[in-house]
Amino acid sequence: MIPLKTILSQSASQRDPPMKARKHQPEHRFATRAIHVGQAPDPATGAVVPPIHQASTFAQTTVGKYDGWLYSRVGNPTRAALETCLASLEGGAAAFAFSSGMAAINAVITLLSAGDHVLCQDNLYGGTVRLFNQIVKRFGIEFSYVKPTPESLQDALRPNTRLVYLETPTNPLLGIVDLQACCAWAQSQQIPVAVDNTFLTPYFQRPIESGVDFVIHSTTKYLNGHSDGIGGAVICKNAADAERLKFIQKAAGAVLAPFECWLVLRGIKSLAVRMRQHDANAMAVAKWLAAQKSVRTVNYPGLPQHPQHALARRQQSGFGGMLSFDVGTRARAQRVVDRVKLFAFAESLGGVESLLAHPATMSHAGITAEERAAMGIGEGLLRVSAGIEDADDLIADLDNALKSNRR
Numbered sequence: 001m002i003p004l005k006t007i008l009s010q011s012a013s014q015r016d017p018p019m020k021a022r023k024h025q026p027e028h029r030f031a032t033r034a035i036h037v038g039q040a041p042d043p044a045t046g047a048v049v050p051p052i053h054q055a056s057t058f059a060q061t062t063v064g065k066y067d068g069w070l071y072s073r074v075g076n077p078t079r080a081a082l083e084t085c086l087a088s089l090e091g092g093a094a095a096f097a098f099s100s101g102m103a104a105i106n107a108v109i110t111l112l113s114a115g116d117h118v119l120c121q122d123n124l125y126g127g128t129v130r131l132f133n134q135i136v137k138r139f140g141i142e143f144s145y146v147k148p149t150p151e152s153l154q155d156a157l158r159p160n161t162r163l164v165y166l167e168t169p170t171n172p173l174l175g176i177v178d179l180q181a182c183c184a185w186a187q188s189q190q191i192p193v194a195v196d197n198t199f200l201t202p203y204f205q206r207p208i209e210s211g212v213d214f215v216i217h218s219t220t221k222y223l224n225g226h227s228d229g230i231g232g233a234v235i236c237k238n239a240a241d242a243e244r245l246k247f248i249q250k251a252a253g254a255v256l257a258p259f260e261c262w263l264v265l266r267g268i269k270s271l272a273v274r275m276r277q278h279d280a281n282a283m284a285v286a287k288w289l290a291a292q293k294s295v296r297t298v299n300y301p302g303l304p305q306h307p308q309h310a311l312a313r314r315q316q317s318g319f320g321g322m323l324s325f326d327v328g329t330r331a332r333a334q335r336v337v338d339r340v341k342l343f344a345f346a347e348s349l350g351g352v353e354s355l356l357a358h359p360a361t362m363s364h365a366g367i368t369a370e371e372r373a374a375m376g377i378g379e380g381l382l383r384v385s386a387g388i389e390d391a392d393d394l395i396a397d398l399d400n401a402l403k404s405n406r407r
């Protein structure tokens, strides 16, 4: 008989034979990988959900020897589970989880050095432009903002261009960037490409398959999907870049905390079903809005009248849950905002609940009215993040709110 003292001094994994890790072959499809990759039953207990390893440090075996984990900024088992899953879903060599989408973007930018130049598309998320122009620029990195086409990128190319930075679909007008065309041009110049894939997630768009080197996410949005955590991630195509990002993550330290990683992992398990519903609801709302006389324009890549509908069909496997529509004036937009009952008027997107936003006074308040007008962002523009409620209820809510503009 084994003495009780010996049993108690053993770790759980020594007491119980480790469960055989289930293998998930690459041929498993997206929804299966979202639930299983990096998330085999816990060897210590058999728990089917990865534990939250809420520990800052890990006991080492002896001098110079440790069992995989050292210190949670360097690596944490819950974070590793999320990163393994994300790398699989995007089809990358490795993934890195950060404390916010902005921290993820900052990590990619710190791969560069003073004197380097970045070619950015002209309509990026406002927070990205703020980071680039108001902080990173001070460290000697230059940014140009141009139309995301091979011709415009070529015209703005400099001898010191070291990165192309893209985002598709764009916010809030839902323009589509031709990733294959931009990547083909960038590859001909041997310049890596980064793309923010927050709006579509790997369920609808896998940029690495189009030639992108770095995929960025604000996991705050669809990957978490429940509006209860801030986070970010970078997934890279090459092992060499993975080493460099791993070093930046460890050295700069903006890591995602274990509980936040667990929340994102839980969100990702239902990503496939959620994205299908976001997409169906956005399509239903967009079609309904397009038929309303009081609505001037509807921007949704799923509508055949969207100028890049064909490109969206080719590049994406769905159109996503984001759309925008223009009711003409600020007063009319305000009436809609004030009358909706189901939609919350709020920043952010990608949660199960539907949100309404006013880009001119929210995401794009930091630029001038003239700049907004040049971009096509008027005072009457409203952005919708379609949740996964019943689409008929969403339409009824908008119908009621738009009534005030029909009089």
Ligand SMILES: Cc1ncc(COP(=O)(O)O)c(C=O)c1O
Pocket: 100, 101, 102, 103, 125, 127, 167, 171, 196, 198, 199, 217, 218, 219, 220, 230, 231, 232, 348
């Ligand atoms: C497309 C996009 N990228 C990045 C970010 C920044 O993410 P976070 O708020 O998680 O830092 C946002 C936030 O709204 C976003 O919409």
